[in-house]
Amino acid sequence: MSVLIGVVSQKGGVGKSMVSRLLATEYARVDWNVLIADMDSSQSTSYEWNLRREKNKINPSIHVERFTDVEDAIQVHESYDLVIFDGAPHASRMTKNIANIVHLLLLPTGNSIDDLNPQIRLAHELVNGGIDKDKLAFVLSRVGNSHTELNEVLDYLHQTGYMILSGHVLEKTTFRQAVRDGRSITETRYIGLTSKCEQVVQSVVDRINYLTK
């Protein structure tokens, strides 16, 4: 069976592609055959990142293909252990289609109310449209250094009743440099940052194990 993970948002720029690449490299490191389905062919963020990765001969290797609809991606899923759907900037019918077929649907959000509220609304829309609430999980992404703000955001999200993954992805210049070179955010030389990102990955692994058992 291939594991299917979606990474979607109502709003652009929340870190979907960053989180997709993080998961792809971490699963590939333990020998999973991973495909990122880049669902935004106009930007091709993950696709172009992988071209840089291949050019710089970075291991483990990841497959990235561009798709314009979910059906086409599903045609190839059996060739992979894991398919990660890196969603387009805005929610659309495609978001619902991704939500329907994945085991786990990640909703990355920054700490700003401008990011949080659209993601919470998207989660409500999906659940009202028949998507199992248990599939959904919020991921804190592009988080600043303020613990106070982080705790406020966690309180705010907890009130929604949705699952929130443990750990968070910090906003770091070094992460932008990593992607420029075709690396993921666990492939910098900063061990402390890597272990923080690994908490998010472990939380995804635990959730997938729970949802697919």
Ligand SMILES: Nc1ncnc2c1ncn2[C@@H]1O[C@H](COP(=O)(O)OP(=O)(O)OP(=O)(O)O)[C@@H](O)[C@H]1O
């Ligand atoms: N943790 C981070 N630290 C620093 N920069 C980040 C981080 N996460 C994302 N970025 C940068 O922020 C921008 C948006 O991130 P990303 O492309 O992952 O978001 P996205 O949700 O996939 O965007 P889109 O909706 O356009 O597809 C990119 O320039 C990316 O390099």
Ligand SMILES: [Mg+2]
């Ligand atoms: Mg993207």
